[in-house]
Amino acid sequence: MVTVDSFVVVGAGLPGIVSALTLAGKGHQCVLLEAAPDIGGLLRSYEVDGETFDFGTHFANLTGIDELDRLLFGGREDAWVEYPVLLAGNFWNGQLNEVSENPDLNSVSQAIHYRCLAELLSAPGWHGSSNPENAQEFLISEYGQNLVDVFFNPVLQKFTGKTSDALFHNANLLFNLKRFAVLDVPTTDELKRSTKFDSRIAFHHRKDFKFHKPCLYPKSGGIGRWIETLESKLTMAGVDVRTNAHIESVGIVDKNINELVVDGQAIGVKGLLWSAAPATFCRLAGEDIGGVKPEFRSTILVGLVFDRKFSTNCHYITVFDPDFHSFRITLYNNFRLIETDLFSATVEFLVSPEKIDSLDWVSVAVDEMIKMGLCNSDAIVKKHHIKTILNGFPVQSNQSIKNLDEQVKKVKAFKNVHLIGRAGGEGWFLDGLIRQAYETASIIG
Ligand SMILES: Cc1cc2nc3c(=O)[nH]c(=O)nc-3n(C[C@H](O)[C@H](O)[C@H](O)COP(=O)(O)OP(=O)(O)OC[C@H]3O[C@@H](n4cnc5c(N)ncnc54)[C@H](O)[C@@H]3O)c2cc1C
Numbered sequence: 001m002v003t004v005d006s007f008v009v010v011g012a013g014l015p016g017i018v019s020a021l022t023l024a025g026k027g028h029q030c031v032l033l034e035a036a037p038d039i040g041g042l043l044r045s046y047e048v049d050g051e052t053f054d055f056g057t058h059f060a061n062l063t064g065i066d067e068l069d070r071l072l073f074g075g076r077e078d079a080w081v082e083y084p085v086l087l088a089g090n091f092w093n094g095q096l097n098e099v100s101e102n103p104d105l106n107s108v109s110q111a112i113h114y115r116c117l118a119e120l121l122s123a124p125g126w127h128g129s130s131n132p133e134n135a136q137e138f139l140i141s142e143y144g145q146n147l148v149d150v151f152f153n154p155v156l157q158k159f160t161g162k163t164s165d166a167l168f169h170n171a172n173l174l175f176n177l178k179r180f181a182v183l184d185v186p187t188t189d190e191l192k193r194s195t196k197f198d199s200r201i202a203f204h205h206r207k208d209f210k211f212h213k214p215c216l217y218p219k220s221g222g223i224g225r226w227i228e229t230l231e232s233k234l235t236m237a238g239v240d241v242r243t244n245a246h247i248e249s250v251g252i253v254d255k256n257i258n259e260l261v262v263d264g265q266a267i268g269v270k271g272l273l274w275s276a277a278p279a280t281f282c283r284l285a286g287e288d289i290g291g292v293k294p295e296f297r298s299t300i301l302v303g304l305v306f307d308r309k310f311s312t313n314c315h316y317i318t319v320f321d322p323d324f325h326s327f328r329i330t331l332y333n334n335f336r337l338i339e340t341d342l343f344s345a346t347v348e349f350l351v352s353p354e355k356i357d358s359l360d361w362v363s364v365a366v367d368e369m370i371k372m373g374l375c376n377s378d379a380i381v382k383k384h385h386i387k388t389i390l391n392g393f394p395v396q397s398n399q400s401i402k403n404l405d406e407q408v409k410k411v412k413a414f415k416n417v418h419l420i421g422r423a424g425g426e427g428w429f430l431d432g433l434i435r436q437a438y439e440t441a442s443i444i445g
Contacts, residue, residue, distance in 0.1 A: 005268050006031045006240075007445070008260055010247070011275030013041025014430060015421035015437035017230050019273045021071050022441035024237035031267055032234065033245040033260075035276070039231060041421075042392075043430070045222025048385045051344050052222040053303045055389065057316045057330045059086060059215035060226060061431040068438045073216065076229055080216040081337055085206055087313060091372050092320040098312050102202035103151060103320055104181035112150060117182050119144025120200055121191075134398055135171045136164035143200060152177065154322040160297060160395045161352050168396040174428055175318075213431075219337055250284045256416050257285075271444050272414075273437075275421030278407040287410045292403040297350040299327075299392035302365040305383040306343045310334065310375050317374065325349055325359070326368050342382060345369070350393055361386055394422075401425070418444060 009020045012034035020032040038044065045054045060080075062069055073080065088101035095107045105113045123144045132138035135156070139148050152172060153163045159175055160167065172178065179202035182188065188204060191197040203209050218225035234241050242262065251259030251269075260267045274281055279289045316330045330346045347365035351358070362384045370377050394400070404425045411417055419426075420437040427433045 005029065005270045007271045007273065008033065008267055008269050009273040009275070009420075011035075011041065011421060011423070012039035012241070012243075013275055013421055014043050014227075014230075015433045016041070016273070016275045017227075017234065018068070018071065018434050019420055019437045019441035020239045020241075021230070021233060021237055022438055023273075023445045024234075024239045025071070026442075026445040028270075028445055029240075030238075031240040031242065033247065033262060034241070034243045035245060037243055038227075039234075039241065039243060040224060040227035041275075042389070043223060043227060045224030046387070048303055049305075049383050051303070051305055051342065051383065052224075053301070053332075053344065053346050053387075054222045054224065054330065055301065055387075056299065056346065056348055057328060058223040058430070059083070059217050059315075060223070061213050061215055063431065063435055063438075065435070065438065068435070071233075071438075072226075072230075072434070075233075079219055079225070079229070081219050081335075083215045083217065083315075083335065085212045086215050087315045087334065088206070089312065089314040089317045090320055091317055091324065094321065094323070096312070096317070096373050098314050099205045099207075100181060100202060101176075101206070101318055102179050102181055104202075104204065106181065106183075108150060112146070113182070116144065116146040116150060116180075119146050120180070120182070121197065123200075125196065132169040134165050135167040135169055138169040139164050139172065147180070151180070151320070155320045158320075158322045159327060159350055159393075162395060162397065166397055168398055168401040171396040174393070174396060217335055222332075247280075247284060250281075252285060252414075255414050257414060270416070272417045273420050273440065273444075274411065274417055275419075275423050275437075277423050278404065278411045278419065278425075281411050281417070282407050285410075285414070287407075290403040290406050292399045294400045294404065295395040295397065296353070296391040297393040297395060298353045298356055299389040300349040300351060300356065300361050301387040301389070302347045302349070302361050303383075303385045303387070304345050304347065304362070304365060304369070304381055306345070306375055307341070307380040307382050308376065309343055310345070312374055317372070319368075319372070324368050324372070325364050329369065329372075329374060331374070343375075345374075353390060356388060 006029040007023045009016045009032045020030050023030045089098045092103045093107040126141045139152050181202045181204045248261040257269050257272050282289045310331050315335045318328050319326045326347050327350045328348045333343045369375050418440050
């Protein structure tokens, strides 16, 4: 079928799905193109031996925008379980912190704690007229050299393979590395009255933070159940969804994309919403993509099924400790409403692509879960598997961000092309990206 004057959305991650639904809801013809066999992007679940695993930790957030929430969650209100607060913990300096996702400086020696704290309280913050040169410059101005040495550099090295001097100035935000618990609860309460300290100091316990966004998770299945529901909504809205789609060429007239050739078929384009890599668009449009190849950490997902309960009730744990390989551990039975005598978890590792085969990741995952005290040493692993996402986490070096910015500028020079999703470089966390995609589609539709 040849469509004319369609809005075409490229990439069917959640931002792509949201913009297609928004445009179709406004009565526009809309084609959603996805290169993979299934829609959902990174927000998918998969089944192995009867057990469901997600691609990492994924909960849905209500956005607070009525129309968008209706689009995302409406019609099947009974299908979700709502968590007012996620039970997120962390592991650092050999200590499991089950009550907060933020690192606690009480876990380092008192001398180091006090040195870090003194600098953190007196650090001037970044006041330069231009952006800091790199993450190191920013982090020292915000937190002081001691915290950079004790926390930021080892953790960034572990997560990205680079220390702060080689990373973009706000590379810490990709991992939400912002606040530290210090001293005790009364002192924290006092310090957090100041805006300056509030942005650097964390509550000791998640219960003291009053502004949690409620999170939703499907009552049955994994987070991929959400994508299945949205897939039906796309069909009902009349969106032409094409998976395994290969874009062969684009037609350009006066800096407008007027046609896309997809699997041998021409699609007339009114507007193009692009959530695939900007470099892919540049290549198709005959634009130079610059010399720096973007670097990614591959994500190794180890799925484990144990024969007994976990020793923590946390939903997930972020592992800052540089002596441990794991990055994040999701403990499904702690938030899924299932009656079962099997207990499943995903352990994520962020590694450089050439290290994918360097370790026996299943053994490492089990060993580290036991060492962290997440499960008993006599727990038996009944099933396990490994899955790899090759281009998962971007490594935000100065050069790769500069290159991406240049590509983004080239895409934006096309009058009817709009970047959405993480590819645009303006966001990473899902709730912000969904909102941006909805707003973009609402404005152009
Ligand atoms: C392992 C991992 C865990 C994460 N965990 C969290 C989390 O806990 N919380 C959170 O908020 N964020 C998390 N994120 C970040 C967040 O999931 C992503 O930023 C978000 O899903 C991005 O959505 P997107 O649509 O931009 O990208 P994607 O979900 O990657 O979707 C892009 C889609 O475009 C398709 N595509 C690519 N090229 C083409 C092409 N040429 N033609 C057609 N289609 C194409 C891809 O196949 C894909 O389906 C995580 C990311 C990773 C990698």
